[in-house]
Amino acid sequence: MANEINNFQEIISHCKEYGYIFQSSELYDGLSAVYDYGQMGAQLKKNLRDEWWKSMTQMHDNIVGIDAAIFMHPTVWKASGHVDNFSDPMIDNKDSNKRYRVDHLIEAHVATLDKESGEALIAEMDKLLAADDLAGLKSLIESNKIKCGISKTCNWTDIRQFNLMFSTQIGSVAEEADTIYLRPETAQGIFVNFLNVQKTGRMKIPFGIAQTGKAFRNEIVARQFIFRMREFEQMEMQFFVRPGTQMEWYNYWKDTRKKWHESIGIPTEKLRFHDHVKLAHYADAALDIEFEFPFGWKELEGIHSRTDFDLSQHAKYSKKKIQYFDNDLNAEGKAYGNYTPFVVETSVGLDRLFLTVISLAYQEEKWTKEDGTEDSRVVLKIPAKIAPTKLAILPLLKKDGLPEIATELLNECKPHFHCFYEEKDAIGKRYRRMDAIGTPFCVTIDHQTKEDNTVTIRYRDTMTQERIPISEVKNIVAKGCM
RNA sequence: GCGGAAGUAGCUCAUUUGGUAGAGCGAUAGCCUUCCAAGCUAUAGGUGGCCGGUUCGAGCCCGGUCUUCCGCUCCA
Structure with missing residues (x-):
């Protein structure tokens, strides 16, 4: 854990x-x-x-x-029950950290009193509740020496209105406005x-x-x-x-x-x-x-x-x-x-x-490379169909006409799915960056592309790669993201 | 909301008992060219969470506050 x-x-x-x-x-x-x-x-x-x-x-x-x-x-919120069920004034006892609904606390105390003084207290409480007088309610609790059932003390916090709904006013003049x-x-x-x-x-x-x-x-x-x-x-x-x-x-x-x-x-x-x-x-x-x-x-x-x-x-x-x-x-x-x-x-x-x-996608992976050294990566294995970026287009070098081919591929693909173009840094580093943001497919344009119109496609989850015709990239990625 | 801990560069952390902040990684620009992060050069970045107090002097001590984490509590 x-x-x-x-x-x-x-x-x-x-x-x-x-x-x-x-x-x-x-x-x-x-x-x-x-x-x-x-x-x-x-x-x-x-x-x-x-x-x-x-x-x-x-x-x-x-x-x-x-x-x-x-x-x-x-x-609407009166009909749904939200107004009545979620606007109770609450008070905490500082010693026991127990929280009470103010009306429940006072009513419990009333049960210990004789009928006449009990009814007087209830009447007083109702008046204060109707007026939303939270300070008055607190002094009512204190003056009656109402104690916490657990700590047996009167060490109370201020009373807070405990409403889960946010309110605001509609209309630009506050006095005329209704609360919504x-x-x-x-x-x-x-x-x-x-x-x-x-x-x-x-x-x-x-x-x-x-x-x-x-x-x-x-x-x-x-x-x-x-x-x-x-x-x-x-x-x-x-x-x-x-x-x-x-x-x-x-x-x-x-x-x-x-x-x-x-x-x-x-x-x-x-x-x-x-x-x-x-x-x-x-x-x-x-x-x-x-x-x-x-x-x-x-x-x-x-x-x-x-x-x-x-x-x-x-x-x-x-x-x-x-x-x-x-x-x-x-x-x-x-x-x-x-x-x-x-x-x-x-x-x-x-x-x-x-x-x-x-939380499912986030994974830290470690493995031993062929030369015996340790390697690792952080990868977001977000399913391709919901991944934010579907394809990274990476020219191996930013010269020799490779960026031009890459840009052409980018223009072909971007009307169909979200692409990312990157020509900075070593290719391995770019792959890792794409792993970290969860891009499922990377395509690398190299010198061989100029000869036979093929590119390397690299799969995020397995880190394996294969050569495919550049003309197939759009369809393969689109299919992979269905 | 209560109790405990923490907050220094984008990230991870230094800065011996108070004497006005450093590193690695990262980022940016350029060079190099190499299909799985680690080559070279340069540059940018912090009023030490914020406010106040003590002090000649505070990142360091004190108070408050904000945020985060942990444990309670709450969750129609």
């Missing part, structure tokens, strides 16, 4: 050194738990997003994609557009709506590099089904999503399902697809059977009817008719997927 932690440190360093991930605002000492993707990382992330998007929208006739805004009407939230999940953008998409796309159940985009959570503790960030990107698909069929689809997506992860090179033994024992208020079944990260098994994707909770809640809060008329015939030969569809959700963290791919 210690070894794996060290390895994780090296992965983080490597990501910075080769332009995959930088800490946000590093120039100003950084911003905690926020990261930027660099020139290589942005491309890898885009490739992962594109693969997912294609697998959902292009490969399924009954799934369409949308791109909802980050800002949404404030009532940065979405803590992308799913609600799909639910509120259910009718729009279903009607304009003439979608028939079962069908899905897919979306990728940023979400924001004000995590108290955010750690483990890009695993838990305050700003992150989700790739979600909500699949709308006939009530009663949700478990069938839940199992379908469970298998389908695991296979997809395997299709981008994640070994099956590094993936596992973890069924939720305690279900969230909206779910009747839920599981995580976990990946064995360098710091242990952690959630990569969530698959939830969300019942009709979300659509029903939005129907209730918006006072609009959100239903689907199903013309299909049931066993008795009658149409299924009007109902609120059930939802099976697949939700994968793009940043987590990125971390998965990078």
